[in-house]
Amino acid sequence: xxxxxxxxxxxxxxxxxxxxYGLQGVLRLPVPDLVGVLWWGALGVVLHDFVWAPVVLALAxxxxxxxxWTRPLQVGALLAVPxxxxxxxxxxxxxxxxxxxxxxxxxxxxxxxxxxxVGVAAAALTRVxxxxxxxxxxxxxxxxxxxxxxxxx
Amino acid sequence: VPDPKPSxxxxxxxxxxxxxxxxxxxxxxxxxxxxxxxxVLTAGQSVEAxxxxxxxxxxxxxxxxQGLPVNVTARAAGVxxxxxxxxxxxxxxxxxxxxxxxxxxxxxxxxxxxxLPIACVEGxxxxxxxxxxxxxxVVALVGDAPDGVRVESLQEGSRYRSSLVDPAHLEDDLTxxxxxxxxxxxxLDHGYPLRLIAPARPGVMQTKWLSSVVVL
Numbered sequence: 001x002x003x004x005x006x007x008x009x010x011x012x013x014x015x016x017x018x019x020x021y022g023l024q025g026v027l028r029l030p031v032p033d034l035v036g037v038l039w040w041g042a043l044g045v046v047l048h049d050f051v052w053a054p055v056v057l058a059l060a061x062x063x064x065x066x067x068x069w070t071r072p073l074q075v076g077a078l079l080a081v082p083x084x085x086x087x088x089x090x091x092x093x094x095x096x097x098x099x100x101x102x103x104x105x106x107x108x109x110x111x112x113x114x115x116x117x118v119g120v121a122a123a124a125l126t127r128v129x130x131x132x133x134x135x136x137x138x139x140x141x142x143x144x145x146x147x148x149x150x151x152x153x
Numbered sequence: 154v155p156d157p158k159p160s161x162x163x164x165x166x167x168x169x170x171x172x173x174x175x176x177x178x179x180x181x182x183x184x185x186x187x188x189x190x191x192x193v194l195t196a197g198q199s200v201e202a203x204x205x206x207x208x209x210x211x212x213x214x215x216x217x218x219q220g221l222p223v224n225v226t227a228r229a230a231g232v233x234x235x236x237x238x239x240x241x242x243x244x245x246x247x248x249x250x251x252x253x254x255x256x257x258x259x260x261x262x263x264x265x266x267x268x269l270p271i272a273c274v275e276g277x278x279x280x281x282x283x284x285x286x287x288x289x290x291v292v293a294l295v296g297d298a299p300d301g302v303r304v305e306s307l308q309e310g311s312r313y314r315s316s317l318v319d320p321a322h323l324e325d326d327l328t329x330x331x332x333x334x335x336x337x338x339x340x341l342d343h344g345y346p347l348r349l350i351a352p353a354r355p356g357v358m359q360t361k362w363l364s365s366v367v368v369l
Contacts, residue, residue, distance in 0.1 A: 033353070060174060068171040075175070078183045083191045087209035090275045103223075105216045111194075111208030118190060122183075130171050 071130055072123035080119030084112065198277035214279040218340045221281050224273055224356060225313075227341040232362045235307040236345055243330075243347060244365040247295025254291070256346055259332065262286045267327045273356040283350045285331035289323055291366060298323060300369040304349050307362040316358040317369070318351065327352045330363065 026037050059077075063070040091108050175183065197207030201214045212222035227233045235241070242253045265287055270280040292298045301323050305315040322328050328351040332339060339345040344361030351359065 064174045066173065068173045070173060071171065071175065075183050078180075079187045079190055082187050083194055084209075086191045087194055090211045091209055104211055105213055106208070106210075108209060114208055115190070115194070122186070134171055 068130065072126040075126040076119035076123030079122050080115050083115050083118075087115075088112070195276060199279075210277065211275060212273075212277045212279075214277070217279075218342045219281075219334050219337060221271065221279050221334065221343065222273075222277060223342045224275070225311075225361075227345075227362070230306075230308040230311065230362065232307045233341060235364075236341055236362050241346055241364075243291075243363060245291055245295050246365065246367045247292075247298070248368055250295050252294050254294075256332075259286055259291075259330070259347065262290055264332075265326070265329060267329050267350065267352075269327060269350050269352055271350075271356045271359060272354075282335050283329055283331040284333035284336075285329040285347070285350075287326060288318065288328045288330055288349070288351075288366070291330060292323065292368060295368060298368040302369060303367045304360045304363055305365045305367065306360050307364045313357045313360070316349070316354075316360045318349070322351050322354065325352060330366075 026034065060074075063074055091104065174180075193203070193206050194209055195207065197203035197205065197214075198210045198212065199214065204210075204213045204215070207213060214222070217223050227236060242255050243259065245252050245254060263286065264284055266282060266284045268280060268282050270278050272278040288302070288304075292302055299320060301317060301319045303315055303317050306313075308314040318328070328349075330347050331344070331350045332347060334340070334343050339348060344363070347363045348361040349359055349363060
């Protein structure tokens with residue numbers, strides 16, 4: 001428990017330092033636009049809390065009902081979906097009417113495959129770890145019914 | 154996300170069951186990895202050293218005309234002909250008087266250099282060296298502008314064809330009407346013959362292909 005507490009303190013200090021760094025950056029802009037920054041931040045909170053979070057929670061509830069076989073899917077989706085959501089909207093939906101120098105300079109299919117591949121690899125790893133943990137549990141306590149499993153993910 | 158409840162469901166409980174959702178710790182680890190993945194994939198749009206990792210970035214620092222990305226080309230904006238025409242002039246309209254400056258007039262004014270980024274709301278950001286005249290020097294030719302100015306582009310029919318420059322931006326020494334980018338004459342796609350470049354403004358407000366400056 002101790003190292004965990006230490007890690008939390010370090011994370012909190014780091015997070016606080018990043019917030020302060022951001023604030024001083026905003027305040028030191030040559031032309032501070034605090035109202036604009038506040039709007040931007042508020043919109044982010046609204047979108048996150050009232051649109052994105054409910055969707056994720058509904059999916060989590062659905063996975064919980066479907067059973068443990070969804071765990072690898074959860075891990076894969078947690079990795080790949082945010083990465084694709086954060087990047088693909090600026091790549092897709094481009095009007096490719098006029099060629100633009102410097103626009104879309106790389107192979108995006110490859111990029112998507114790499115990101116999806118990371119998700120699939122993480123899902124496979126989860127599947128293997130879950131199976132191994134299940135086997136260990138069965139071997140070590142064949143008769144007892146213990147449910148306090150804490151996967152290390 | 155709460156820790157998974159030990160499931161006491163129908164299947165008997167002879168064996169230790171894997172919970173159907175991740176543990177809190179597992180969830181945090183995966184979310185941390187996810188944040189790291191997204192950061193690695195996007196940071197290269199602004200940090201040149203990481204650009205090889207920005208696999209899904211629509212633009213990369215250093216890739217574009219004159220080594221700088223553009224968002225709208227001259228062709229897409231429909232300004233190629235107007236921008237190249239030999240009759241181009243910058244109309245500067247004050248509250249009491251107006252002047253029209255030719256390219257030569259502007260070149261004869263004191264030139265300044267500023268290192269400023271194009272920071273696009275798409276998420277990419279790329280710095281460059283700009284050279285030109287200070288906007289406030291140009292505006293001073295027609296008097297005071299206590300409420301700032303509006304700059305307008307040759308471009309027609311775009312919601313970004315003009316932008317407002319508030320008094321603080323107007324007074325800033327770094328706010329330039331740029332003629333040069335990275336040591337060369339502005340390319341057509343970067344706003345030739347003249348564009349606005351100012352600190353702390355989104356890229357869409359760094360108006361290109363200027364045709365007029367109007368005191369508010």
